[in-house]
Amino acid sequence: MAIEVTLLGTGSPIPDPNRAGPATLVRTGGQTLLVDCGRGVLQRAAALGVGANALDALLLTHLHSDHITDLGDVIITRWVTTFDARPAPLPIIGPPGTADVVRATLQAFGFDIGYRIAHHDDLNEPPPLEVQEFTDGPVWERGAVRITAAPTDHRPVEPTLGFRVECEGTAVVLAGDTVPCASLDRLSSGADALVHTVIRDDLVQRMPLQRFKDICDYHSSVQQAAATATRAGVGTLILTHYVPAITPGEEDQWRQLAAEEFDGRVELGDDLHRVRIG
Template sequence: MSNPIGHAVRQALTRRGFIAGSAISLFAPMISSAVAGDGSVDTRIQLAQISGDVSNSRSRLILLGTSGGPTWYPNSDQSGISSVVAVGDAYYIVDCGEGAGKRLQQAISPASSRFMDDRVRALFLTHLHSDHTVDYANLLFIGLFVGLDRRSTPFKVFGPGRRGQMAPVFSLPGTSAPTVPIINPENPTPGIKDMTGYLYQAFATDLNDRMRDNGKPNLEAVVEVHDIDIPAIAGFKSPNETPSPPMEPFKIFEDDRVRVSATLVDHAPVWPAFAYRFDTDDGSIVFSGDTGRCENLIKLAKGADVLVHEVIVTSAIYRAFPTPRSVANEGLVQHLLNAHTQVEEVGAVAEAAGVKKLVLSHIVPGNATREQLLPAGKGFSGELVIGRDLMQIGIGQTAASPQKG
């Protein structure tokens, strides 16, 4: 009890243990019949066996929030999508959904609120949908009081640049698209640098007060924001025509602990949408971001230790939006089915990439049951982990192990 985070992790793992224990008997018959049906696929599910104190691993994945989509799900206490790659005492955040700042404090600094110091090195946003970014403002403005104000190095932020082209308006085949107003017409598709500047403008009353009355530093000097430059890609025409053309992963960041690579994934019409790979001395962790099945992601994730992948439970979507649907709801359903990866498909993605462990996060709906998520193991021969907030998964050697020769 003296270690609140340890307790939180144990709670999460205990829940996982319960999930794992009760799930095998429920799902095994389905898998068995699938194997018997085609007779050729060695399909099995290994639910992660997380033993010992994973916080003892030098490099680890920490799930801050595991829900996907811009909503507060009923009957769920899980936060919006956000994760951390920890390498020793260096932390790298990936996405910043609802509740991410609080979860970060719970995960890395449960006994103190002053955690946004030099240890939290960078934030990487996969794309600019609000469910991936809405706690960014909290990280900046609360961050100013919990460590950003006494850093010796800038807090680095990486994310999409401007889209540069408006997405088409959804309409049913044979019908004309309705007229839709445009927010901020002088820059209707801002990137992360623009977004950060707009946040500073929107909160200027607060920020000016904090600098004048509380002696806080200028966030513009403390936070270093980068629009990710996408290299020239053969076959790329425009965000609307070729959102994720075949490409090689490209490096976007490197320091003494991690090398971060990115690739474009298929989350049309949102563009750019990135997947990220973190390579450390202990192994590699890949984040799918939001995407339908995408060969670029499979290439990026080749041989990774851990693939953190989004997932959508198709049956829950059909139940939430029964036919006949309005045009608006039809557009939403089409986006959900085409720009995300269905639970029955994700195991094959992980298998094609040859990863050791598949971790489900950005779960839609966020209150999905274990029975709804277990088909994710279909076609995957590695370990399947159903992500929960504050779960930690170590990779490579533990801190107590001898150093590699």
């Protein structure tokens, strides 16, 4: 069974007119899974013909703002565009702290929710959600799709998760933000593909502000992500969350940096770049 990976948003915390915030869509086994929900995620999903009401689950790698900016939009839009009499709750799976963030988001949208319930006869309850927090181990098993989580290292952001999505012999790992770590190596071992956020530390270190340079402390460089892919024995490395954003025409530079540590297939590109695995 193939797994289709679409990079909905490949940007960073810095607003970019050409790149939405971090978000990846995974489709396999008849299921549609959203990993993280950075700014603009639903607009990008709409370009694929995927609405919020088509999501089977939302997976959060961590609670940094750029990865959850549009959480409220996903929750509310799914609620108002689902027309079943008894809509199934949206599963939201993330690290400890996720329930607090979801609760605060619902509170922030409390007036909106109240207005809609008062206005529409067929909306009687707030958005139905099913929040689950994990640090390690199985998090999802429906039909042929199985998802396992493992901790990653993005300290001082803690805890953070990577996810391994498997369907009938094909496996894709989504690393989120992290430096190389043994738990990610184990999660990725033998997978067909690794989706990894990356920075160009050689470019970031040239920036004049220490606040920018600090991001090198807890993100993987292109070469480090490639080395993780090599240790895990994956066949395809998919790069995303580019810092700084890739300048048009410089894609081969990024590929060459990855090739220093990894001799497999390297995929990168603009938002909506799609990769079929398996």
